[in-house]
Amino acid sequence: MPIRPMTEADLPSVLALQNTLGFQKWNEKQFISELRASYALCLVDEEAGTFAGYAIFHLMGSDSELLTIAVDPKFQRKGIASSLLHEGLDKLNRENGDHCFLEVRQGNNHARSLYEKHGFLAYSQRERYYDDGETAILYKW
Ligand SMILES: CC(C)(COP(=O)(O)OP(=O)(O)OC[C@H]1O[C@@H](n2cnc3c(N)ncnc32)[C@H](O)[C@@H]1OP(=O)(O)O)[C@@H](O)C(=O)NCCC(=O)NCCS
Known part of the structure; x- marks a missing residue:
């Protein structure tokens, strides 16, 4: 599961997935402010070059938080959300965070x-x- 940092170039895919799933109503500005926040970990999963999902964490020690996670219905139930979660929680562990x-x-x-x-x-x-x-x-x- 290739996971990489999210960039502004991913935002059309991120917004399209968010709107398809209809679980959240963030606008582009909100995602951009996450991308610019030093404490935010914004991740994307790609499957064979195709955008498949994303997750955003705030890594702030004992106040860390998972803000959002979503996987394209075409790729659901293949362990992608689990990989995105692992990536964020591993980084939290490495930074000595203890809660999310x-x-x-x-x-x-x-x-x-x-x-x-x-x-x-x-x-x-x-x-x-x-x-x-x-x-x-x-x-x-
Ligand atoms: C929730 C969501 C992110 C899961 O993504 P995913 O990549 O399919 O999840 P995984 O394949 O890693 O599944 C891990 C576990 O989650 C649970 N799960 C995921 N999809 C499920 C489903 N359709 N039915 C029941 N359990 C499910 C299961 O426990 C699963 O473990 P298992 O496959 O061993 O049974 C995805 O369904 C989604 O994008 N939903 C819409 C957006 C959303 O609700 N986000 C969370 C709120 S911010």
Whole structure:
């Protein structure tokens, strides 16, 4: 699974995937500010030269966070999200970070299963956190 840093040239693919999946509504400026933030780790996975997925972490020691992760439906269930997670958590370990937080929609069972498989534990929840009233589950690794 070839994982590399995300660049501005990836943003059309990143935005197209985000819009196809419809799970998040970041605009281009938000992605650009992530690319420029010194603490952000922005990763892309390519399969045989084809953009397949991305993940963005904030690596800030004990306040590290997984902000977003997504895989093109054509490439899902092949371990790509797992590889992106490993890459981020490995870097966190190398930088002596000890925690990674994230929040996810209560009903997003695929993502929750991914996180639990990789050692994230649900520790709290926020009722009606999302615009449509869905609860957020908070996970910690
Ligand atoms: C969640 C998501 C990133 C998983 O990507 P992926 O590359 O398919 O995940 P992996 O192949 O690494 O799967 C790892 C584990 O996640 C879980 N999982 C992933 N897809 C699943 C599915 N369709 N059904 C059930 N479990 C699933 C399983 O536990 C899986 O392990 P297994 O294959 O050994 O059973 C992908 O489904 C996606 O992009 N979803 C839409 C965006 C999203 O919801 N992002 C998370 C919120 S920010």
